Amino acid sequence: xxxxxxxxxxxxxxxxxxxxxxxxxxxxxxxxxxxxxxxxxxxxxxxxxxxxxxxxxxxxxxxxxxxxxxxxxxxxxxxxxxxxxxxxxxxxxxxxxxxxxxxxxxxxxxxxxxxxxxxxxxxxxxxxxxxxxxxxxxxxxxxxxxxxxxxxxxxxxxxxxxxxxxxxxxxxxxxxxxxxxxxxxxxxxxxxxxxxxxxxxxxxxxxxxxxxxxxxxxxxxxxxxxxxxxxxxxxxxxxxxxxxxxxxxxxxxxxxxxxxxxxxxxxxxxxxxxxxxxxxxxxxxxxxxxxxxxxxxxxxxxxxxxxxxxxxxxxxxxxxxxxxxxxxxxxxxxxxxxxxxxxxxxxxxxxxxxxxxxxxxxxxxxxxxxxxxxxxxxxxxxxxxxxxxxxxxxxxxxxxxxxxxxxxxxxxxx
Amino acid sequence: xxxxxxxxxxxxxxxxxxxxxxxxxxxxxxxxxxxxxxxxxxxxxxxxxxxxxxxxxxxxxxxxxxxxxxxxxxxxxxxxxxxxxxxxxxxxxxxxxxxxxxxxxxxxxxxxxxxxxxxxxxxxxxxxxxxxxxxxxxxxxxxxxxxxxxxxxxxxxxxxxxxxxxxxxxxxxxxxxxxxxxxxxxxxxxxxxxxxxxxxxxxxxxxxxxxxxxxxxxxxxxxxxxxxxxxxxxxxxxxxxxxxxxxxxxxxxxxxxxxxxxxxxxxxxxxxxxxxxxxxxxxxxxxxxxxxxxxxxxxxxxxxxxxxxxxxxxxxxxxxxxxxxxxxxxxxxxxxxxxxxxxxxxxxxxxxxxxxxxxxxxxxxxxxxxxxxxxxxxxxxxxxxxxxxxxxxxxxxxxxxx
Numbered sequence: 001x002x003x004x005x006x007x008x009x010x011x012x013x014x015x016x017x018x019x020x021x022x023x024x025x026x027x028x029x030x031x032x033x034x035x036x037x038x039x040x041x042x043x044x045x046x047x048x049x050x051x052x053x054x055x056x057x058x059x060x061x062x063x064x065x066x067x068x069x070x071x072x073x074x075x076x077x078x079x080x081x082x083x084x085x086x087x088x089x090x091x092x093x094x095x096x097x098x099x100x101x102x103x104x105x106x107x108x109x110x111x112x113x114x115x116x117x118x119x120x121x122x123x124x125x126x127x128x129x130x131x132x133x134x135x136x137x138x139x140x141x142x143x144x145x146x147x148x149x150x151x152x153x154x155x156x157x158x159x160x161x162x163x164x165x166x167x168x169x170x171x172x173x174x175x176x177x178x179x180x181x182x183x184x185x186x187x188x189x190x191x192x193x194x195x196x197x198x199x200x201x202x203x204x205x206x207x208x209x210x211x212x213x214x215x216x217x218x219x220x221x222x223x224x225x226x227x228x229x230x231x232x233x234x235x236x237x238x239x240x241x242x243x244x245x246x247x248x249x250x251x252x253x254x255x256x257x258x259x260x261x262x263x264x265x266x267x268x269x270x271x272x273x274x275x276x277x278x279x280x281x282x283x284x285x286x287x288x289x290x291x292x293x294x295x296x297x298x299x300x301x302x303x304x305x306x307x308x309x310x311x312x313x314x315x316x317x318x319x320x321x322x323x324x325x326x327x328x329x330x331x332x333x334x335x336x337x338x339x340x341x342x343x344x345x346x347x348x349x350x351x352x353x354x355x356x357x358x359x360x361x362x363x364x365x366x367x368x369x370x371x372x373x374x375x376x377x378x379x380x381x382x383x384x385x386x387x388x389x390x391x392x393x394x395x396x397x398x399x400x401x402x403x404x405x406x407x408x409x410x411x412x413x414x
Numbered sequence: 415x416x417x418x419x420x421x422x423x424x425x426x427x428x429x430x431x432x433x434x435x436x437x438x439x440x441x442x443x444x445x446x447x448x449x450x451x452x453x454x455x456x457x458x459x460x461x462x463x464x465x466x467x468x469x470x471x472x473x474x475x476x477x478x479x480x481x482x483x484x485x486x487x488x489x490x491x492x493x494x495x496x497x498x499x500x501x502x503x504x505x506x507x508x509x510x511x512x513x514x515x516x517x518x519x520x521x522x523x524x525x526x527x528x529x530x531x532x533x534x535x536x537x538x539x540x541x542x543x544x545x546x547x548x549x550x551x552x553x554x555x556x557x558x559x560x561x562x563x564x565x566x567x568x569x570x571x572x573x574x575x576x577x578x579x580x581x582x583x584x585x586x587x588x589x590x591x592x593x594x595x596x597x598x599x600x601x602x603x604x605x606x607x608x609x610x611x612x613x614x615x616x617x618x619x620x621x622x623x624x625x626x627x628x629x630x631x632x633x634x635x636x637x638x639x640x641x642x643x644x645x646x647x648x649x650x651x652x653x654x655x656x657x658x659x660x661x662x663x664x665x666x667x668x669x670x671x672x673x674x675x676x677x678x679x680x681x682x683x684x685x686x687x688x689x690x691x692x693x694x695x696x697x698x699x700x701x702x703x704x705x706x707x708x709x710x711x712x713x714x715x716x717x718x719x720x721x722x723x724x725x726x727x728x729x730x731x732x733x734x735x736x737x738x739x740x741x742x743x744x745x746x747x748x749x750x751x752x753x754x755x756x757x758x759x760x761x762x763x764x765x766x767x768x769x770x771x772x773x774x775x776x777x778x779x780x781x782x783x784x785x786x787x788x789x790x791x792x793x794x795x796x797x798x799x800x801x802x803x804x805x806x807x808x809x810x811x812x813x814x815x816x
Contacts, residue, residue, distance in 0.1 A: 057621050121601050123548075179796040180805075182548070182601055183747055186740050187789040187796075193737075198783040329605050370620040376613025380606050387602035388592045 039334050039341065039386070043348065046381035050374060058366065067366040071374070075355030087235045094354065096230060096238045100308055102350030103245040107300035108328025109346050110252045111293045113337040115181075117256055118289035119269035124170060124185025125297040126325025127192035132163040132298025134196050136305040138206060140220030151223045156244075156302050163298020164291040166192065171290025175283035181290065189325070226307045241303030246343075248296060253339035255292070265289050297325060327353070330379045333386045352378060433477045437485030440473035444492025448499035463500025467493040517646035519768055524651075524658050525724060527764025529554065529716035531661040533742030534749070534756040535668045536712030541751060542672060543705035544685040544698075546810040548604035549589050550713045551739025552611030557582045557714025559615040562628055562721040562730050571633040571722060578718040579711045585611070586710020587703075594702050597812035608739075616732050632728035635719065657719050664712070669753040681705060685806035688813040698813050713739065744792040751805060763788040 047068070055064035072078065076095025087093045108125045115122035122128075136159035143151055170188060173179040199206040200217045208218045231237015256262040267275040268285045276282045304324075331349055335341030352375045447467035474489030533550050540547040547553075557578040565574025589607050592598040636656055643652040672678040680701055683691035688698045720726050720734055741763050748762075749755025770784035 053617075057617075123601070123605070173793075173797050177797050182546075183743075183796055184793060186548070187744065187793045190737055190740065190789045191786045191793070194782060194785040194789075197785075198780075201782050204782075326605070326609070329602075330609070333602060367620060367625065369625055370617060373613045373616035373620070376609050377617065378613075380608075380610030380613055383602060383606035383609060384588075384592060384598075387598035387606060388596040 039336060039345070042334065042382050042385045045385055046378050049381055050378045053377065054366070054374070063366065067371060070366070071352065071355040071371065073355070075351030077351060077355075085230070087231060087237065093235060097236070098347075098351045098354045099238050099242055100236075101354050102346050103242040103307075104300045104304055104324055105327055105331050105346040105350050105353075106245040106343055107248055107296050107303070108324050109331030109335060109342040110248055110339070111296035111300070111325075112328045112332035113335065113339075113342050114252065114256070114265075114296060115289055115293040116332060116337045117262075117269050118265045118285060119272065120171075120174070120181045120286065120289060120293075122167065122170070122185055122290065122293045122297075123182050123329065124167060124188045124294075124325070125300075125328045126323075127185065127189035128163040128167050128294040128297035129301040129304075129325045130192040130196045131166045131294075132159040132301030133305045134199060134206065134217070134301075135159040135162040135298075136224075136302040137217050137220060140224035140306055141206075141218040144221035144223065146221075146223050148223045148227075151221070152226065152306065155220075155224045155306055156299070159302035159305070160295045160298045163301065164295040167294020167297070168287055168291040171287035174290070175286045220306060224306055226303065236308055239303070239307035241307040244299065244303055248299065249339045249343050252296075252342075256339070261288065297328065300324065300328075327379065330383045334382055349375070349379065433480030433482040434485060436473045436480075437477040437482050437489050440470045440477060440486070440489025441492040443467075443470035443473065444489060444494075444496040446470075447493065447496030448503070450500060452503050460501050463503075464497050467497035467500065469493070470496060517649040519765075519772060520650035521654065522768035522771065523761065523765040524654055525764070526767040527760045528655065528658045528661050528723070529719045529738055530742045530745055530760035530763055531665065531757060532657070532716030532719070533713040533739055534745040534760050535664055535753065536709035536716070537743055537746045538668065538749075538751055538753065538756050539672075539681065539705045539712075540709035541746060541809050542685045542806055543681045543702045544688060544806060544808040544811065544813065545590070545593055545702055545706050546600045546604065547589075547706065547709050548601060548740075548743060549586075549607030549611075550604075550709070550742050551735055551737070552604075552608040553582050553585055553710045553713035554717035554720070554739045554742075555611040555615050555733065555735045556585050557717025558721040558726070558734055559619060559717075559730050561714065561718030562632060562726070562728060563618075563622065565634075565722055565728070566628055566632045569633060571635050574633070574722055575635070575715065575718060578714040582710040582712075582714020582717070583707045584710075586707045586713075589710070590703050590706035593706065593812070594699055597814060600810050600812070612733055615730070619730055619732070628729055630728070632722070634724075634728055635722045637724065655719070655723055657715065657723065665753050665757045672753060682806070684813075685808055688808050688811075692813075692815065699815070702813075713742070716742065741788050744788055747805075748788075748792045748795045759792075762791070 051061075051064050051068055054067055055061045058064060058067075073091070074094055075098045076091050076093070077098075079089075079091040079095040082089075082091060084092050087096060108129060111125045111128065112122055136155045139155040139158045140151070143154065146154075166188065167185070170179075170181045170184040173184050174181050197215075198204050201207065201215045202212065204215075206217050208214065208216050226239040226241050228237030228239050229243075254262075256266065264275070264280045264285050265288070267278065267280055268282050268289070272282045275285075327349055331342055331345040334345040334348070335343070356371045356374045443466055447463045447470060450462045450466060470493030471490045472493075474486045474491075474493060476486070477489060478486030480486075533554055536553075537547050537550050560581040561574045561578030563574075564577025565571050568574060568577070585607070589603055592603045592606075593600045637653050638656050638659055640648075640652050670678075672681065680691065680696045683694075683696060684698050684701045684705075691701075692698050716738075717735065720738070721730050722728060726734075742760070745756050745759035745763055748759035749757065766784060766787035770781045770787075772781075773784055774781040
């Protein structure tokens with residue numbers, strides 16, 4: 001693509017560079033390798049540092065290694081060695097809970113990734129998640145007594161569309177007045193947070209009708225609950241939200257790689273000026289991409305609500321409540337904004353989150369409440385390193401690429 | 415558009431005809447319309463708020479016809495909102511009114527605004543030098559924890575303050591290294607900083623205090639008691655925290671440094687056009703490093719107010735900043751990247767928090783909803799409905815030396 005003589009946009013992601021000639025071919029190979037290598041290096045880096053931090057504070061490398069082994073087991077990944085379908089087996093139960101968290105994180109990750117592909121940073125997954133959650137709750141509580149399939153569909157579609165519209169506000173503001181989506185989505189996050197707090201708070205319109213002293217929403221009617229496909233009596237099972245999330249991975253891939261919409265979105269993300277020059281309506285794509293991004297995040301809230309939670313209470317869901325949208329950023333970045341990468345990163349973070357708190361409930365070496373902070377540290381380190389692939393590339397030894405990149409003029413100041 | 419200085423040079427009559435002046439007057443009158451119905455004036459008829467509100471709206475329309483459309487519509491809106499609030503206030507009971515609107519509201523507003531002022535000044539320096547800092551939240555959180563830890567172990571709030579500033583500065587240095595030296599995406603880096611802060615403070619809080627609360631009797635940030643002030647003035651400003659007063663000074667200093675000194679000019683040059691700044695011999699990296707570290711130090715001071723100030727009372731809670739760093743960021747944007755603008759925005763946001771607390775005498779749920787005001791206002795501000803906010807031109811763009 002050739003840009004018209006306008007000011008160049010900020011440098012696109014490394015894999016988008018493509019100069020003709022043998023240099024480009026060599027780089028393409030390296031970047032494809034880097035596409036896998038950098039995330040893996042990042043995770044290894046972050047884990048090593050976290051293990052070192054725990055080792056330093058506990059004064060024992062052994063304790064630290066045991067603690068991380070227990071996180072691994074706590075996530076239910078030792079199930080692979082002894083597979084069983086009986087949820088009363090601890091490993092199977094832990095794995096089922098990790099899968100529940102993973103489903104949510106897949107969707108919030110896809111949300112961030114989709115906006116990224118259009119060159120936007122949707123930091124508002126949290127707010128869109130809340131909107132999806134509360135609308136699904138409202139629809140799930142209303143229409144009680146409907147037959148299950150239409151009721152579930154109404155609640156899902158309603159919650160998803162509401163979140164899409166909510167995210168669309170940021171898209172419209174970017175398209176019409178050029179307001180930066182990072183700022184608008186941060187504001188929309190907190191607007192959603194306080195609005196939902198008001199809705200379910202004491203005297204709020206969606207507060208539960210039986211116990212007015214408790215800031216809790218009503219229970220979703222049984223007809224709107226997502227059925228479990230793997231579960232046992234008395235245990236929280238894995239609901240079909242997991243398949244919804246997996247289906248969305250496929251939908252994401254098809255949308256991005258196999259449709260005109262995805263082509264336009266990627267073109268705008270690559271270079272808005274060039275896309276406009278090529279006849280693509282950039283503003284329309286900003287709005288569209290933001291709305292689709294919001295739909296993914298909203299769907300995460302919907303399946304959390306109709307699946308395990310069924311009512312809303314602050315801090316009540318398994319995934320640390322105020323954070324799933326933000327963790328989606330880490331998931332998308334680690335997954336390099338691709339469908340498959342997001343899926344893998346979501347599994348990693350889902351396991352880390354569940355394994356380090358609930359899975360460690362019986363740990364002998366480390367206080368579970370202490371360990372519950374480890375995911376934040378790992379996640380922070382991962383995001384920090386993934387944003388600075390220059391550092392990791394230099395570690396990897398790609399000096400050539402490093403020099404090539406730093407010789408590029410940066411930003412509009414060029 | 416003429417500058418304030420030029421406008422002030424004009425004769426009074428010309429100034430009154432200036433559509434900008436009438437627009438601002440309309441907005442002020444609109445606010446005054448609501449103010450009339452609450453203590454201490456507390457007009458019990460709806461006549462006065464309506465009259466003043468109509469005048470405000472009329473001034474707004476006059477301003478619109480003179481070409482300052484955004485300002486004019488802002489004044490019209492202010493007038494109408496003023497009428498609405500005034501009517502609401504005259505319909506509620508006087509006891510509720512006087513418990514919600516007394517002079518402690520001023521003290522509470524200043525109290526809520528103090529952490530925002532510090533973090534916003536920090537964010538402003540960082541952004542003026544061209545580095546977006548959405549890690550303010552995390553830097554505040556670090557200040558909140560390490561400040562109270564320092565005060566606990568050091569036995570003195572001064573130690574706590576120094577520890578908070580040092581940790582905040584070091585933490586910001588990490589961010590600066592990634593954002594400036596490695597030219598990482600600044601939004602991604604800031605997000606990482608926020609995650610890290612939650613993890614680090616949560617981890618060490620449990621590590622160092624064994625899951626127990628921080629013991630009582632930690633030396634707190636003292637209040638400044640002004641003797642001789644009594645009555646409502648004494649209630650309003652007679653017993654403010656030392657950091658609240660320091661915040662006032664900071665705003666003045668920030669203004670002078672940023673707009674009246676050579677250093678401030680260099681900072682702004684780095685934020686507007688780093689290549690040009692580099693060409694004339696300014697060390698862009700050094701300036702940006704200094705500004706980001708300063709933002710960490712100031713945000714940490716804002717954070718220590720939360721744990722060591724009058725509301726925190728020497729305790730730390732998991733993720734206790736609860737979005738205040740983002741409100742501070744909003745204040746920077748709403749204040750158009752200017753010290754007094756950001757200060758005004760911080761006061762406004764502090765006022766809305768204080769009012770959210772006070773309005774619970776009417777209805778708890780309505781008070782909760784009032785918390786969205788800062789965010790809605792900022793959204794409106796960036797949308798450019800009333801005036802337009804313009805960020806520094808190179809804000810958020812990494813700079814590569816040549």
